[in-house]
Amino acid sequence: MLRLCVAICLYFLVSAGLAHAQTVTLRPRIEASGPAVTMGDVFSGVSSDIAGRALAPAPQPGQVGSLQMSVLAAAASAAGLDFTPPPGVLAVQMIRPGGARATLPATTGGRTIADAAVRRGDFVNLSYEMPGMALNMRARALEDGAVGQGIRLLNTSSNRTIDAVVTGQGTARANP
Numbered sequence: 001m002l003r004l005c006v007a008i009c010l011y012f013l014v015s016a017g018l019a020h021a022q023t024v025t026l027r028p029r030i031e032a033s034g035p036a037v038t039m040g041d042v043f044s045g046v047s048s049d050i051a052g053r054a055l056a057p058a059p060q061p062g063q064v065g066s067l068q069m070s071v072l073a074a075a076a077s078a079a080g081l082d083f084t085p086p087p088g089v090l091a092v093q094m095i096r097p098g099g100a101r102a103t104l105p106a107t108t109g110g111r112t113i114a115d116a117a118v119r120r121g122d123f124v125n126l127s128y129e130m131p132g133m134a135l136n137m138r139a140r141a142l143e144d145g146a147v148g149q150g151i152r153l154l155n156t157s158s159n160r161t162i163d164a165v166v167t168g169q170g171t172a173r174a175n176p
Contacts, residue, residue, distance in 0.1 A: 021082035030094040032058035062148035128174040
C-alpha cells in the first residue's frame with residue numbers, strides 16, 4: 001500500500017512539472033546578435049529569464065554555422081522547456097550578420113551596395129547542404145548582397161526564386 005501511495009505521488013509530481021513546461025518552437029531564421037547564440041536567438045516563446053542563456057559560440061560576422069538538433073533538444077530539456085524537434089531535421093543553420101550589413105543602403109534607383117560580394121544579374125555559385133546530401137548549382141542574383149546578407153536568386157532552369165545567404169565573392173548558401 002505504501003508503494004502505491006509513493007507511485008501515485010511521484011506520478012502527480014512529474015505530470016505537474018510537465019504541465020507547466022514552457023512550449024517553444026524553432027525560429028524560422030536563427031540570427032546571432034553577438035558572440036554567442038542564445039536560447040532567444042533559437043527558440044520562439046522563450047521567457048526573458050531563459051532567452052539570454054548562451055548555447056554555443058556564434059560564427060564569425062558574415063559567416064554561417066550550424067547547430068546539431070541534439071544540442072538544441074538537450075539545452076531545451078535542461079532549461080525545462082517543452083520542445084519537440086522537427087522530424088528528420090538533424091541540424092539547423094545560424095548566421096551572424098556582418099558588421100557592415102546594418103549600415104549599407106538598400107539597392108534603390110540604380111544605387112548599389114558598395115561592399116557587395118554579389119551583384120544583381122551576376123551568376124552565383126549556390127550551395128545547398130543537408131545531412132547526407134550536398135547540391136551545387138549556378139543561379140542568377142536578383143539583388144546585390146554583402147557577405148552575411150540574405151538575397152534572392154533565380155534558378156534559371158526552373159525560373160524559381162531561391163532565398164540564400166551570401167557567403168563570399170560570387171558564392172551563396174541556400175537556406176534549408
